[in-house]
Amino acid sequence: MRSYAAADVRAAEEPLLAAGAQLMANAALAVELVTVRELRSRRGAVRGGRVLALVGSGNNGGDGLFAAAGLARRGVDVTVLLLGASPHVGGLAAVRGTGVRPVDLGGLAPEEAARRVVARLDGQVDDRLDAPPVDVVLDAVTGIGVSDGLRGVPGAVVAALADLWRRRGRAPGERPTVVAVDVPSGIGVDDGALPGPVLPADVTVTMGAAKPGLLVPPAARAAGRIELVDLGLGPGLSSAEPRVARLTGAGLARLVAPPPAESDKYRRGVVGVLAGSAGYPGAAVLACEAAAPLAGMVRYLGPGRVGDAVLARRPEVVCGDGRVQAWSLGSGVGVEDAARLAEARDVLARVLAAAEDDARVPVVLDAGALDLVEDGATLPPHVVLTPHAGELARLLGRLTGAPVAREEVEALPLRHLRDAVRITGATVLLKGSVTLVAGPSGPVWSQTGAPSWLATAGAGDVLAGVAGALLARWSQRAIAEPERVAEVVAGAALLHALAAREASLASSGGPIVASDVARALPTAVGRLLGGPDAGGPDAGGAVRRGGEEE
Known part of the structure; x- marks a missing residue:
């Protein structure tokens, strides 16, 4: 719509x-x-x-x-x-x-x-x-x-x-x-x-x-x-x-459609996840668990103890660097964690240094990795920033030198979102009960449909994993057609909302935690692809066509 x-x-x-x-x-x-x-x-x-x-x-x-x-x-x-x-x-x-x-x-x-x-x-x-x-x-x-x-x-x-x-x-x-x-x-x-x-x-x-x-x-x-x-x-x-x-379920269904019969894990997309730390190991588990069913493979970069926790939950994950089609960086990495931020900075530098299209890949910067955005640097649209209102206020204040309050962002989120895109050149996803996504070109995307129970710790880590996985799948198009990056990221926001809805329905509309959302992603995709009787191609759109006959 x-x-x-x-x-x-x-x-x-x-x-x-x-x-x-x-x-x-x-x-x-x-x-x-x-x-x-x-x-x-x-x-x-x-x-x-x-x-x-x-x-x-x-x-x-x-x-x-x-x-x-x-x-x-x-x-x-x-x-x-x-x-x-x-x-x-x-x-x-x-x-x-x-x-x-x-x-x-x-x-x-x-x-x-x-x-x-x-x-x-x-x-x-x-x-x-x-x-x-x-x-x-x-x-x-x-x-x-x-x-x-x-x-x-x-x-x-x-x-x-x-x-x-x-x-x-x-x-x-x-x-x-x-x-x-x-x-x-x-x-x-x-x-x-x-x-x-x-x-x-x-x-x-x-x-x-x-x-x-x-x-x-x-x-x-x-x-x-x-x-x-x-x-x-x-x-x-x-x-x-x-x-x-607003991307509806019909548009999302095209982004998560079953892969062709000749696909392999690389054609489905390999996503690299640099997340979690000694203080926040769960963020890595959540990001990897969310990405795993949506991507052909997940590579995890992080401390051995955190990697063990990831493997205990998702043994399919490969721990170690290697070939990827997209990165998700920063979930569960605090701004005070200099060592982990240095690792994330090295990965981002590799992404930005790639000169050929076939070597360039999208990258999601979440949580602590938002601090890697430097004043005066212009990022390409395939770099995706995922702040909430408070993080966006801090980012804009740091980059412009003029303090911005969280309340200002919440009162006029569209204006501040566009400011962030203009200043950084990146694609920006502003998290909230209505999530906004914008890139340097094309419309702003507005996604909703999640139950209010999604306001829970770790939900952003799940979203970062989903966004990284979808960008890995659509990596070549994201590089060749920069205006499509925001659409894919909007699809991640909608899928995140639908999974939260599935998770809450599993408890008869009751409360959920972030790991429930990650586990519900395959069910959300299956219901989405099942057609109107299974949730419908317009699930999550919150829109109906008016004027029907009485």
């Missing part, structure tokens, strides 16, 4: 609108049908369900109004609250034509408007103290035209509802289901920032093409499940550069 900047989406819409295409009608129908499905899922029936539509000005509000009218015609109890000064005229007429009388809150003081909306959700107005709870809230306040935060009445209302959600909890039944129209109102549409209050959505019905803010944290965490509605914008977007992309 590819996302495009708001300006590119608007430009793609213009020729269709000029030709009379019914974009709003199609968008509104998609929102209506998604809401119908959510009502059925929540209460078993559509008629009699209660929907509260928060409607702003402009076309996004128009989508919400037409959807609300369609729902009213299906027997849904619809309440429309107008939060903007200029509601869409046609949409307003459609709602009134169903007998629904919108309530205009746009002229009230922001605090009073927020109080009235919260009261309506609690069934405390219009003498309806015994009214059943609202089932679905439609967020049609703002669309892609606003990206600098909500203010005034919309801002106050959304802030009050977000606070109500936090107090009520987010478990099913504790609050209404939120369906966002195009984007959750108030997110940074192009950069994924949260410049002001945002009401977290359970489903976002996005029109024509995904927007970067739906895929980039922290806004991505407010988007919920993404329903993509095809409005025929393909021709208009053909010349636009996608900003952020």
Whole structure:
């Protein structure tokens, strides 16, 4: 799935609108049908369900109004609250034509408007103290035209509802289901920032093409499940550069497909792993165990005692230097471990010194090996850095001389990721609940789908092993086509997430540790290649195509 900047989406819409295409009608129908499905899922029936539509000005509000009218015609109890000064005229007429009388809150003081909306959700107005709870809230306040935060009445209302959600909890039944129209109102549409209050959505019905803010944290965490509605914008977007992309299971399946019958271990890819130390021997075990089933062979470089631990877990591993198609360096190597860092520096120097394409191989720099990135040095794209937010903050601070706080990276990860790529020339994977990957060319990749249990010690060591193994398999392409490195690394992030999901499912959704994830990798690959009944080619994509028939 590819996302495009708001300006590119608007430009793609213009020729269709000029030709009379019914974009709003199609968008509104998609929102209506998604809401119908959510009502059925929540209460078993559509008629009699209660929907509260928060409607702003402009076309996004128009989508919400037409959807609300369609729902009213299906027997849904619809309440429309107008939060903007200029509601869409046609949409307003459609709602009134169903007998629904919108309530205009746009002229009230922001605090009073927020109080009235919260009261309506609690069934405390219009003498309806015994009214059943609202089932679905439609967020049609703002669309892609606003990206600098909500203010005034919309801002106050959304802030009050977000606070109500936090107090009520987010478990099913504790609050209404939120369906966002195009984007959750108030997110940074192009950069994924949260410049002001945002009401977290359970489903976002996005029109024509995904927007970067739906895929980039922290806004991505407010988007919920993404329903993509095809409005025929393909021709208009053909010349636009996608900003952020998400690899789905179908794309990952091509990266992990069974090797040809004539393959041998070198054709499958040999990955060298320099990981672990006397203080952190487990990191080497985790990285090698993760890489072993995905590669033709794993070579391990490290202390004898750590090597013994690796062999005890994975006797297939070969301890010693030799021919490889990719390296994974640094997991479990502390920045204070001068001897192990010197070994990693020697390997990196060999990689960078290779002059011929057939001698050059990708290399992953994780944990302590990130300190091998020198100020002023330009790395090739087949060098992959894998920091988490704190490590990226330290790396940027060291390379630029200007302190960067972890909180700054977490608030604007896309900006800091691109800074790291620009400064180093490398491909960078920024770890998190939404993992971002970017190289010097091509889109940023955004991967998610792991259970929150994956926040566990050693998970990064497993990911480093997976990334090294996939790069070994695709080594020649990574060197010949540098823009493909980020895609392969995004595939590693997705496979890591799917294995974590498999590991958690094995314990009925319970907690996991990193070794569980490593052991679940073969099962994740098998389920992925088994087709829709075994998890489906779109497993982990967190995306559905909207607008299906009722």
